[in-house]
Amino acid sequence: MQCRRFGGGTMNRFPARIRHNTFNECSPMKIHEYQARDLLRNGGVPVPGGDMVTTIDGVTQTAKRLFDEGASIVVVKAQVHAGGRGKAGFVKVVSSVEAATDAASFMLGNAMVSPQTPPEGLTVTQLLVAEGVDIERELYVAITTDRMRRTNTLIASAEGGVEIEQVAHARPEAILTVPMHPLDGLRPFQATDLAFKLGLKGKQVRQFTTICLRLAKVFLESDASLAELNPLVITPPSEGYPDGQVVAIDAKFNFDDNAMYRQKAIAACFDPTAEDPNELRANEVGLSFVALEGNIGCLVNGAGLAMSTMDIIKLHGGEPANFLDVGGDASQEAVTEAFRIILGEPDCKGVLVNIFGGIMQCDRIAHAIVAAAEEVGFTVPLVVRLEGTNVEAARAVLAEAAQRLPTMQAATDIEDAAAKVCAAVL
Numbered sequence: 024m025q026c027r028r029f030g031g032g033t034m035n036r037f038p039a040r041i042r043h044n045t046f047n048e049c050s051p052m053k054i055h056e057y058q059a060r061d062l063l064r065n066g067g068v069p070v071p072g073g074d075m076v077t078t079i080d081g082v083t084q085t086a087k088r089l090f091d092e093g094a095s096i097v098v099v100k101a102q103v104h105a106g107g108r109g110k111a112g113f114v115k116v117v118s119s120v121e122a123a124t125d126a127a128s129f130m131l132g133n134a135m136v137s138p139q140t141p142p143e144g145l146t147v148t149q150l151l152v153a154e155g156v157d158i159e160r161e162l163y164v165a166i167t168t169d170r171m172r173r174t175n176t177l178i179a180s181a182e183g184g185v186e187i188e189q190v191a192h193a194r195p196e197a198i199l200t201v202p203m204h205p206l207d208g209l210r211p212f213q214a215t216d217l218a219f220k221l222g223l224k225g226k227q228v229r230q231f232t233t234i235c236l237r238l239a240k241v242f243l244e245s246d247a248s249l250a251e252l253n254p255l256v257i258t259p260p261s262e263g264y265p266d267g268q269v270v271a272i273d274a275k276f277n278f279d280d281n282a283m284y285r286q287k288a289i290a291a292c293f294d295p296t297a298e299d300p301n302e303l304r305a306n307e308v309g310l311s312f313v314a315l316e317g318n319i320g321c322l323v324n325g326a327g328l329a330m331s332t333m334d335i336i337k338l339h340g341g342e343p344a345n346f347l348d349v350g351g352d353a354s355q356e357a358v359t360e361a362f363r364i365i366l367g368e369p370d371c372k373g374v375l376v377n378i379f380g381g382i383m384q385c386d387r388i389a390h391a392i393v394a395a396a397e398e399v400g401f402t403v404p405l406v407v408r409l410e411g412t413n414v415e416a417a418r419a420v421l422a423e424a425a426q427r428l429p430t431m432q433a434a435t436d437i438e439d440a441a442a443k444v445c446a447a448v449l
């Protein structure tokens with residue numbers, strides 16, 4: 024998998040807040056749990072039935088139908104692109120239609136905050152209402168790419184559920200990994216061996232093995248970068264399943280963006296309401312935007328320059344509000360849109376433009392600065408450092424427009440630029 028935004032490979036050098044946005048594989052294509060459940064079901068992995076609904080009425084009706092069909096419990100789950108829902112109170116197991124309706128009114132329209140969401144949380148507009156299951160054991164099973172080993176890898180733990188992060192942190196030996204052969208994929212004996220290591224018994228072993236093999240097939244065929252079942256549960260013994268049934272009751276999938284051209288069904292699952300609106304706007308014109316928590320908007324070209332720009336801002340006591348990477352060949356219109364996005368951020372108290380023009384022509388940036396000044400106006404300090412291709416022409420453009428850019432200061436180099444913008448916003 025290649026990271027489009029950063030060219031890949033440099034992820035671990037990023038500050039944690041950026042990794043949160045990017046390592047999550049650089050905002051990979053994500054789908055909701057209800058969509059992931061469909062994908063699994065179509066791939067032959069047992070998943071309880073249910074429906075996605077967007078209204079309280081819809082929850083009431085679906086819960087009623089599930090109870091009428093014989094469910095003894097129903098689960099109401101927020102559909103947002105973040106985990107930690109159980110602990111945040113956004114997964115509710117209920118045993119009456121009334122309780123399902125109550126859970127829906129608690130969740131719908133409200134923001135869910137968990138360690139995996141931004142601080143302000145994610146607003147819940149979609150709910151999954153599904154048949155609930157009784158749980159005897161919760162396992163963790165996932166497939167992802169191990170970049171060190173350069174293979175897809177099956178990961179499992181006997182201690183699945185909402186504490187898996189703590190388990191992985193405190194007792195890494197409780198997480199088992201099974202590298203998958205690059206050509207042959209997951210082999211049946213590997214999955215069976217894993218079943219025994221997880222302590223599965225009797226008919227559970229065959230069920231588990233089949234699920235792992237089918238999960239591996241779905242993973243490959245859908246160009247996934249992550250397929251996670253947490254928990255994969257074992258139900259108590261029942262008539263049809265004397266050793267219990269192995270069922271997936273949560274599913275998280277990420278996909279390789281670059282494969283979406285051949286994954287139409289998955290691409291169609293894209294939910295723009297789950298994305299940061301500014302990141303979407305930027306993506307539409309071919310730019311990369313990452314929102315951060317500070318107050319200095321950064322317009323740069325190239326991820327490496329973006330990283331060093333942010334480092335040097337921090338070194339001077341400032342905090343970046345975002346970084347907007349205009350890349351190498353953005354049009355003037357795209358760069359103007361970049362300024363609209365940056366200036367539209369209420370927290371933005373200053374803007375630093377740091378361009379080292381190689382392919383990008385500095386005069387294009389200068390024209391975009393002037394266009395943004397005319398259209399939106401720079402009421403906040405603007406510090407501009409331009410270097411490289413067509414820099415003389417760019418300086419001429421800016422000099423001519425100087426009157427329309429009263430808050431602009433020119434900087435001689437990156438150090439000077441960072442010092443000036445930090446002084447201006449403090």
Ligand code: GDP
Nearest residue numbers: 098106107108109114155156184185253254273
């Ligand atoms: P997450 O917290 O966002 O990962 O949401 P999950 O779907 O994994 O649900 C969190 C926890 O809720 C699970 O680990 C289970 O313990 C519990 N849970 C979810 N669905 C059911 C269900 O159908 N029956 C029971 N008994 N518990 C459930």
Ligand code: MN
Nearest residue numbers: 106253254273
């Ligand atoms: Mn889960």
